[in-house]
Amino acid sequence: MQALSAPYQCKACHVSISSEEFLIHWEPKYVFSVVSNAKIEADNNVSCSGCGKYLGHKEGLQWHLEPSSLNLKSVAKAEVNLFSLKQQDMADISMKITRLLENTKIEVKQNLLLKSQLRGFQYSSETDLVLLHHRSEGRLLLTDRNGFYNDFLASVYRFMEGRVLVLITNIEESPPEGALVSSEIYELSKFGDQPTIGILGEMGKVVCWKSSPSEYQLNHIRESIMRSAFYREPANYARLPEAYHPSASNKFKCSLL
Structure with missing residues (x-):
């Protein structure tokens, strides 16, 4: 069985947003190549589709998300x-x-x-x-x-x-x-x-x-x-x-x- 990739979850509602395998950079913001359960709002702002919390913004094909808006969940x-x-x-x-x-x-x-x-x-x-x-x-x-x-x-x-x-x-x-x-x-x-x-x-x-x-x-x-x-x-x-x-x-x- 393939090893699980640790997920990044919305800190407010715990809905899955992305995972470690899609993390490109982590400073000063988390930059992901793929996200889920996220909505693109005006001015390319990104919010959680589960609770509406602001997560960050999108630049081109990449998602620049605020570290303070996400939790990394252990798969242990x-x-x-x-x-x-x-x-x-x-x-x-x-x-x-x-x-x-x-x-x-x-x-x-x-x-x-x-x-x-x-x-x-x-x-x-x-x-x-x-x-x-x-x-x-x-x-x-x-x-x-x-x-x-x-x-x-x-x-x-x-x-x-x-x-x-x-x-x-x-x-x-x-x-x-x-x-x-x-x-x-x-x-x-x-x-x-x-x-x-x-x-x-x-x-x-x-x-x-x-x-x-x-x-x-x-x-x-x-x-x-x-x-x-x-x-x-x-x-x-x-x-x-x-x-x-x-x-x-x-x-x-x-x-x-």
Whole structure:
């Protein structure tokens, strides 16, 4: 696996702007040949597309950015918060995840959930990525009005600015090779009054399998950790319920718990 290039992130919102491999000069300003998540404003001024913060200016093909506007993020470690109602399943998943990145230590913090905690759940812990695991044991009740994880997912999505991945195991049939989710998830979305799980699935934020993840799915989890920890993009809230948005004041209510 190719070694990761340390990213330069916006100091204000931690969105990835560039990386060490594209740094040409570093005094008096950082000069990059390639940047991402940056907007060119009037007079060639450059701002972060995530938060709008001024970063510097563009001269020809080069980007001259203020050192005070950027942070260099170490690629030595990534932190993941894993939540599940099942202790043993959580231990198995944690073992798989810690081996996904070479030369990068993935620290997985295991958090055992209780169903009684899920109603009105408020997430407030800084980390790179949140993983929510659910073991299917019959009918799936995940999101929206009757979903167990309504409040949990909405709160995590808001606080983490979209850096969340849902892992569903023990489903009836694993997805075909090259797919992250089974048709069961989209059936829930269309016919089971749980449209949000379908939207999250289309966004690449749901992975499900029967007994073990495919190599394609493991690669997706690996890339999700890399993007969340090092190469962050601005959060996407399109099509999601209002409760998932940063400005949300109302929380989903779960009537089953």
